[in-house]
Amino acid sequence: MNRRHFLKSTAVATGGLVLGFYLPDKLEAAVEPNNPGAKLNAWVHISPDDTVTLAIHKAEMGQGTVTSLAMLLAEELECDWNKIKTEFPGVDPEFGPVQGVVGSQSIRSSFDLLRKTGAAAREMLVSAAAQKWNVNVSDCRAENNAVVNTKTNARLSYGSLAEAASKLPVPAAPMMKDPSKFRIVGKPMKRRDTPMKVNGSAGFALDMKLPGMLYAVVARSAAFGGKITSFDATKAKAVPGVKNVVQISNGVAVVADNTWAAIEGRKALQLQVDDGPRGTTTSASIRKTFMDLAAKPGAVAHNEGNVEMAMAGAAKKIEAIYEAPYLAHSPMEPLNCTAHVTANSCDIWTGSQMQTAAQQAGMRITGLPADKVQIHTTFLGGGFGRRARVDFISEAIEVSKAVGVPVKLTWTREDDTQQDFYRPASYTTFAAGLDAQGWPVAWNARVVCPSFSGLRDGVDRTGVEGIPEVYEVPNMHVEYHPPDVGIPVSFWRSVGYSQNTFFTESFIDEMAAASGKDPLEFRRRLLAKQPRLLGVLNLAAEKIGWNTPPPAGRFRGIGLSPNVGSFEAQIAEISVNQGKVRVHRVVCAVDCGYTVNPATIVHQVRGGIVFGLTAALKGAITIDRGRVEQSNFNNYEMLRIDEMPVIDVYIVPSTQRVGGMGELSVPGTAPAVTNAIFKATGKRIRQLPIRLTNLA
Amino acid sequence: MAIEFTLNGKRQSVDVVPQMPLLWVLRDTLGLTGTKFGCGMALCGACTVHINGQPTRSCTLPISMVAGKSVTTIEGLSADNTHPIQKAWIDVDVPQCGYCQSGQIMSAAALLAKKANPSDGDIDEAMRGNICRCGTYQEIREAIHRAAQYAKGGTR
Numbered sequence: 001m002n003r004r005h006f007l008k009s010t011a012v013a014t015g016g017l018v019l020g021f022y023l024p025d026k027l028e029a030a031v032e033p034n035n036p037g038a039k040l041n042a043w044v045h046i047s048p049d050d051t052v053t054l055a056i057h058k059a060e061m062g063q064g065t066v067t068s069l070a071m072l073l074a075e076e077l078e079c080d081w082n083k084i085k086t087e088f089p090g091v092d093p094e095f096g097p098v099q100g101v102v103g104s105q106s107i108r109s110s111f112d113l114l115r116k117t118g119a120a121a122r123e124m125l126v127s128a129a130a131q132k133w134n135v136n137v138s139d140c141r142a143e144n145n146a147v148v149n150t151k152t153n154a155r156l157s158y159g160s161l162a163e164a165a166s167k168l169p170v171p172a173a174p175m176m177k178d179p180s181k182f183r184i185v186g187k188p189m190k191r192r193d194t195p196m197k198v199n200g201s202a203g204f205a206l207d208m209k210l211p212g213m214l215y216a217v218v219a220r221s222a223a224f225g226g227k228i229t230s231f232d233a234t235k236a237k238a239v240p241g242v243k244n245v246v247q248i249s250n251g252v253a254v255v256a257d258n259t260w261a262a263i264e265g266r267k268a269l270q271l272q273v274d275d276g277p278r279g280t281t282t283s284a285s286i287r288k289t290f291m292d293l294a295a296k297p298g299a300v301a302h303n304e305g306n307v308e309m310a311m312a313g314a315a316k317k318i319e320a321i322y323e324a325p326y327l328a329h330s331p332m333e334p335l336n337c338t339a340h341v342t343a344n345s346c347d348i349w350t351g352s353q354m355q356t357a358a359q360q361a362g363m364r365i366t367g368l369p370a371d372k373v374q375i376h377t378t379f380l381g382g383g384f385g386r387r388a389r390v391d392f393i394s395e396a397i398e399v400s401k402a403v404g405v406p407v408k409l410t411w412t413r414e415d416d417t418q419q420d421f422y423r424p425a426s427y428t429t430f431a432a433g434l435d436a437q438g439w440p441v442a443w444n445a446r447v448v449c450p451s452f453s454g455l456r457d458g459v460d461r462t463g464v465e466g467i468p469e470v471y472e473v474p475n476m477h478v479e480y481h482p483p484d485v486g487i488p489v490s491f492w493r494s495v496g497y498s499q500n501t502f503f504t505e506s507f508i509d510e511m512a513a514a515s516g517k518d519p520l521e522f523r524r525r526l527l528a529k530q531p532r533l534l535g536v537l538n539l540a541a542e543k544i545g546w547n548t549p550p551p552a553g554r555f556r557g558i559g560l561s562p563n564v565g566s567f568e569a570q571i572a573e574i575s576v577n578q579g580k581v582r583v584h585r586v587v588c589a590v591d592c593g594y595t596v597n598p599a600t601i602v603h604q605v606r607g608g609i610v611f612g613l614t615a616a617l618k619g620a621i622t623i624d625r626g627r628v629e630q631s632n633f634n635n636y637e638m639l640r641i642d643e644m645p646v647i648d649v650y651i652v653p654s655t656q657r658v659g660g661m662g663e664l665s666v667p668g669t670a671p672a673v674t675n676a677i678f679k680a681t682g683k684r685i686r687q688l689p690i691r692l693t694n695l696a
Numbered sequence: 697m698a699i700e701f702t703l704n705g706k707r708q709s710v711d712v713v714p715q716m717p718l719l720w721v722l723r724d725t726l727g728l729t730g731t732k733f734g735c736g737m738a739l740c741g742a743c744t745v746h747i748n749g750q751p752t753r754s755c756t757l758p759i760s761m762v763a764g765k766s767v768t769t770i771e772g773l774s775a776d777n778t779h780p781i782q783k784a785w786i787d788v789d790v791p792q793c794g795y796c797q798s799g800q801i802m803s804a805a806a807l808l809a810k811k812a813n814p815s816d817g818d819i820d821e822a823m824r825g826n827i828c829r830c831g832t833y834q835e836i837r838e839a840i841h842r843a844a845q846y847a848k849g850g851t852r
Contacts, residue, residue, distance in 0.1 A: 060793075061793050062791075062792030062793030062794065062830045063792070064792075190786075190789055191789050191791070193791070193794065194785070194786050194789050194790070194791055194794075195777055195786060196794075197791040197794030197797050198777060198782045198785045198786060198790075198791065198797060198801060199730065199770060199771065199773070199774070199777055199782065200728075200729070200730015200731065200769070200770035200771050200798045201730065202794050204729075204732075204795060206729070206732070206733065207723075207729035209727060209729075215724065240713050241713070258712075258716070258720055258724035258725060259720055259723070259724055259733070260716050260717060260720035260724070261713075261716075263736075330829060331793070331795075331829060332732075332734050332740070332742060332793065332795040332796045332827065332828070332829045332830075333732070333734075333793070333795040334733065334734070379793070379794065379795075380793060381732075381793050381794070381795030381796075382793045382795060382829050382830060383793075384829075410733070412736055413734065413735040413736055413737070413740075599789060603789070603792060603832070603835070604792075606831055606832075606834055606835075607792055607830045607831040607832070608831075609831070610828075610830075610831025610833065611829075611831060632735055632736075632737050632739060633735050633737070633739040633740050633827060634737065634739055638740075638827045638829060639831070639833075640823075640824045640825075640826075640827060640833075641819065641820055641823045641824055641826070641828075641833040641836060641837065642820035642821075642823075642824045644831075644833040644834060644837075646834065647834060
């Protein structure tokens with residue numbers, strides 16, 4: 001049985017993960033001549049100088065993967081945290097069928113895998129030491145980058161054992177630590193990438209420079225679905241520094257010897273553009289399409305009990321319509337990619353959340369096989385779902401192929417704002433029937449929200465997620481319509497929850513208000529069968545002191561959600577003065593099961609709340625003539641430091657299976673704020689962003 | 697025509713189009729990529745450098761305006777991460793994606809040079825021009841207060 005076969009059978013037994021261990025015949029190719037040493041498996045490479053290099057097969061976009069994944073490996077490998085190096089490997093099937101960073105999956109999908117990988121490498125090192133000493137492995141112990149002979153106290157460093165270890169069989173079922181023995185995992189660890197992020201040396205894709213490299217920007221149709229029918233490049237080519245103008249499938253690329261010249265050259269392009277069939281689309285026409293659909297039955301996404309009968313027997317009925325706008329991702333690093341295409345190679349330097357798709361784009365455009373298309377992963381200056389798309393990568397590959405030199409293709413902020421794959425807008429109608437005591441007996445929902453992740457029985461689950469699975473209501477019916485209005489849409493941090501949690505948490509608040517009940521007590525009863533949601537809600541309530549009144553002039557509201565395999569509850573404390581909302585404080589409790597790096601959790605939760613608050617207070621992409629009206633941070637605004645609330649984060653201790661974190665805290669913020677606004681003003685916010693004029 | 701200025705304490709001469717913004721001269725011509733492009737309209741602060749000690753958005757500043765002046769970029773703030781702002785940034789573990797942090801740090805360093813003990817209001821005023829999409833504002837505020845202590849020789 002060869003090694004790969006051996007490990008694949010292991011992998012199947014442990015839940016379908018492909019554990020790609022190192023194959024001996026690839027050793028020479030894998031180890032660079034100036035970096036001798038041995039690769040124990042795809043993740044672990046040990047040099048004779050005792051340096052342990054860990055491959056971070058995900059990507060680092062601020063969520064702390066470089067640190068957290070290294071913690072998992074180092075814990076089981078028993079290596080010296082200070083001797084670890086990390087690197088981003090290329091695309092390799094050994095890392096799994098799809099290499100990417102989406103859905104807050106990095107730790108969830110790696111927790112068992114990387115522990116096992118680290119433990120397997122450790123056992124190989126221990127076996128190598130036992131063979132050298134000619135003792136039993138039970139007489140050896142791994143600690144601090146070395147194997148210790150427990151009888152003689154002799155030590156052999158990992159560096160000295162690596163080569164021998166790499167020739168040993170890979171253990172199928174290595175012994176992993178009991179979590180109570182963890183010395184790294186579960187402890188707040190400093191981020192490994194901070195020192196290089198405070199002096200400008202961290203390598204982002206936009207910082208790439210290759211010999212002979214040129215710089216490109218692309219002119220595209222502003223209207224979605226439109227195209228450039230012809231162009232005159234005479235004036236563009238006259239701009240100093242412009243070297244070339246080439247047509248690619250997405251538009252017209254201006255190639256220059258610096259970025260600014262390319263941008264200036266693009267301004268000088270004369271374009272004939274056909275706006276296409278969506279060229280008259282406006283936000284109002286989109287809204288009308290949504291409203292018309294909302295009047296008709298949709299595909300059934302969820303049905304429990306008999307809503308019609310329960311509604312007929314209800315003592316009280318309430319109805320509401322909720323709306324959320326399109327939103328852009330706006331990572332601070334504008335999209336960019338450097339590509340170098342030759343006759344027999346394609347090298348791509350970029351920050352991608354979907355490296356496998358980036359490689360496939362290279363293969364498709366160049367016709368080269370996978371082993372000739374190398375993805376070099378850099379740090380990502382934010383992703384939030386946008387960098388899971390590879391449109392900008394395809395553009396760079398096309399331009400490099402056309403001009404025959406390395407090309408760095410940069411999107412301006414205007415490109416980024418106007419050519420995004422947006423968080424879809426949604427128009428959702430709700431109706432609820434309450435019994436004589438004010439408890440909900442029926443909940444009817446009809447969601448109109450463009451689809452992007454495929455329909456199954458007419459339903460895109462991302463369109464309705466967050467509506468049916470939270471509160472216990474005996475009769476519930478959810479329908480869904482996927483309108484196609486031509487605006488590109490995709491994953492946006494927390495996906496469907498980003499709008500649906502605002503809707504459901506607001507409507508639950510409406511029910512509580514209609515029943516004259518305290519919104520906390522109302523939720524508690526309806527969450528009786530959701531112990532982990534109840535747990536975070538109770539913790540947040542305790543920490544903010546729900547039963548003690550807030551300071552004069554301040555008001556509180558609640559928002560909560562289960563998402564990415566974890567649970568969050570938030571309570572916001574706000575004031576409203578002369579039509580202006582100020583969010584003073586947010587207390588957030590999370591339950592993400594087993595915690596890997598509590599320090600990262602606190603930072604991710606705060607970041608998610610800022611993301612949610614930015615959307616709640618400011619975010620709206622609007623459409624006119626088939627194109628986006630916003631262009632830059634002057635009209636698509638971000639939350640700034642003077643608007644920042646104090647955010648206190650509490651983690652529910654848990655030994656449950658590890659959950660996601662990067663997206664978790666985005667959804668709860670908007671409803672926590674709008675429910676507090678209701679408390680303050682008696683006005684119910686049913687559309688985002690919050691329009692301050694309605695509160696004067 | 698060559699334009700001369702001081703860059704991180706050394707004399708620098710560049711021969712580029714006079715309208716070219718300092719940001720692109722730093723990044724593309726001189727290869728100093730610590731200073732970041734975020735918006736191109738002086739709206740986000742990612743490109744902040746010091747011109748004669750003043751925090752300035754380099755993305756809209758033509759290189760011709762820099763002639764004869766002294767420019768400090770993130771690369772020139774310290775040789776070894778020892779500026780009090782950098783030390784505090786490391787101790788608080790401020791960055792997430794890190795892309796905006798060069799600009800945040802340059803704005804914060806300029807604030808600290810002007811006000812040894814900035815109030816929360818001072819921080820709001822000096823830092824509101826710098827966007828962080830990851831939302832590290834709470835950590836930035838904490839780190840500036842901490843850096844003020846370090847600069848005074850306070851304990852860590």
